[in-house]
Amino acid sequence: MSDLNLRQDASANPIASLKCHHIAIRVPNYEAAKSWYTQKLGFRVIQEWPFGDLRLAYVAPPYDDSFYIELIGDGEVEDAPVYADINGSLRKAGHDHLCLNVNNVDEAIAYLAAQDVTLLGEPFEVEAIHRRLAFFADPWGNVFELAQVTA
Known part of the structure; x- marks a missing residue:
């Protein structure tokens, strides 16, 4: 359909x-x-x-x-699990992360790093969806994705 x-x-x-x-x-x-x-x-x-x-x-x-x-x-x-990288979070059932669009992932990650926000790995490209992505977490283990359209 x-x-x-x-x-x-x-x-x-x-x-x-x-x-x-x-x-x-x-x-x-x-x-x-x-x-x-x-x-x-x-x-x-x-x-x-x-x-x-x-x-x-x-x-x-x-x-x-x-x-x-x-x-x-x-x-x-109750405490939530805390992840060191995004791959660990992908094994748990249920809500995994919330995606937020930004104009520039690298600038956003640099800003968050300067704010001492926990980053979950380095930014990376997913060509299949035309996005540059990066992940971070709040102090309570909630995971967020930043997405930039690349095409």
């Missing part, structure tokens, strides 16, 4: 209007996470609210108002 046919069939699908809004990240220390995302990545705090013994916030990249990261912090939390 062609992409055009899939789109036509989706018009009868009640969830065809889906668009990404946010991804939630569980962190043990709300204030530390909020500081890390705003200071290291330049994210903006969009909204904050309590939920039981937890504190939550939507944070967003500096120039993107269409997608948020929801920080869920405080309360009791």
Whole structure:
């Protein structure tokens, strides 16, 4: 079935209007996470609210108002695995990483390195998808991919 046919069939699908809004990240220390995302990545705090013994916030990249990261912090939390490189993370079932597009992967990685952000290997090219990629992690083991279109 062609992409055009899939789109036509989706018009009868009640969830065809889906668009990404946010991804939630569980962190043990709300204030530390909020500081890390705003200071290291330049994210903006969009909204904050309590939920039981937890504190939550939507944070967003500096120039993107269409997608948020929801920080869920405080309360009791189990530690997540911490990876030294991206290959180790690819063996675990479930969520692996969040991809963020950038204009220049090498400049972005140099900036993150200067911010003492944990880098997971060196940038590399994947010609099949016309992307230059690099990976980094936050202090709680959440993995992020940076992607630059190369063609």
